[in-house]
Amino acid sequence: MQPPPEVVHWLFALGFLMLGLCLVCEVAVGPEVWRKHGWRPYLWPTFLFVMGLFMWAVMVFFTNSTVHLIAHGLWAQGMMIGGVCLLGLARGKLRSPLWMLSVGLALLVGGGATLVHESQGWLFNRSSFLHHVEGWSAIGASVFPIGLSLRPRSRVFSLGLAALFFALAILLLCHRDAAPIFGHMSPDARPPVAR
Numbered sequence: 001m002q003p004p005p006e007v008v009h010w011l012f013a014l015g016f017l018m019l020g021l022c023l024v025c026e027v028a029v030g031p032e033v034w035r036k037h038g039w040r041p042y043l044w045p046t047f048l049f050v051m052g053l054f055m056w057a058v059m060v061f062f063t064n065s066t067v068h069l070i071a072h073g074l075w076a077q078g079m080m081i082g083g084v085c086l087l088g089l090a091r092g093k094l095r096s097p098l099w100m101l102s103v104g105l106a107l108l109v110g111g112g113a114t115l116v117h118e119s120q121g122w123l124f125n126r127s128s129f130l131h132h133v134e135g136w137s138a139i140g141a142s143v144f145p146i147g148l149s150l151r152p153r154s155r156v157f158s159l160g161l162a163a164l165f166f167a168l169a170i171l172l173l174c175h176r177d178a179a180p181i182f183g184h185m186s187p188d189a190r191p192p193v194a195r
Contacts, residue, residue, distance in 0.1 A: 005127075006175040008062055013172035015051040019044050020165035027158045041090035048103075049083025052076045071117030078106030100149035104142040107164075111138030127175055134171050137164065 022044035026034040035041050055076035063069045085102040088094035114135035120128040141164035147157035 005062065008058055009172045009175035012051065012054075013169040015047060015054075016165045016169040016172065018047050019051075020162045020169065022047065023158055023162035023165065027155050027162070031153065042087060045083050045086030045090055047083075048079050048086065052079030052081075052083060055079060067117050067119070071113035074113040075106075075110040078109045082106040097152040098149045100145050100152070103161075104145035104149070107138045107142040107145065111135045111140075111142070114138065130171050130174055134168060137167055137171070141167075 026040075026044075053076075055072055059069055059072035059076055063072055082103040082105075085094065085099040089097070089099050112135065114131055118128055118131035118135070122129050122132050141160065144157045144160040144164060147154060148161065151157060
């Protein structure tokens with residue numbers, strides 16, 4: 001038995017919340033203090049990679065169309081590649097901060113995939129609206145990891161990326177399978193499920 005789609009969205013919201021918290025904590029204490037404990041630099045890259053692994057499970061078990069399959073697969077690949085590149089930077093195997101571009105690329109590809117896989121208009125229902133907002137937010141906020149690749153110690157870019165993760169967490173927590181948006185629901189949408 002599959003859980004409702006919103007449950008999967010809520011689980012990923014927790015993952016994005018953890019990513020944002022890790023970045024805010026690193027900015028708050030500074031990179032030198034953050035790296036004093038050997039496991040901390042690996043924390044948010046590992047979360048990003050594991051979220052990519054779980055996205056593969058979503059792709060396999062929770063998709064209902066080819067477009068959804070491809071979109072979730074692109075998100076999974078982007079998160080895993082970004083996580084691996086950041087793990088390489090944390091370990092010291094990769095030295096150039098330009099590897100942070102992989103996270104920007106993941107946001108661009110993932111945001112585009114989110115927009116493409118939502119076939120309904122903005123005001124069809126809440127889920128459609130949120131998918132559009134999430135996709136455009138990810139695309140627009142890809143400027144933060146791109147900025148971090150050019151200025152790795154920038155607090156503004158780090159906090160901007162953390163704010164994106166918090167925003168994605170909030171948007172994912174707002175998901176419902178079928179619910180009105182702004183008091184409006186398309187007559188073509190199926191009625192909300194009684195809970």
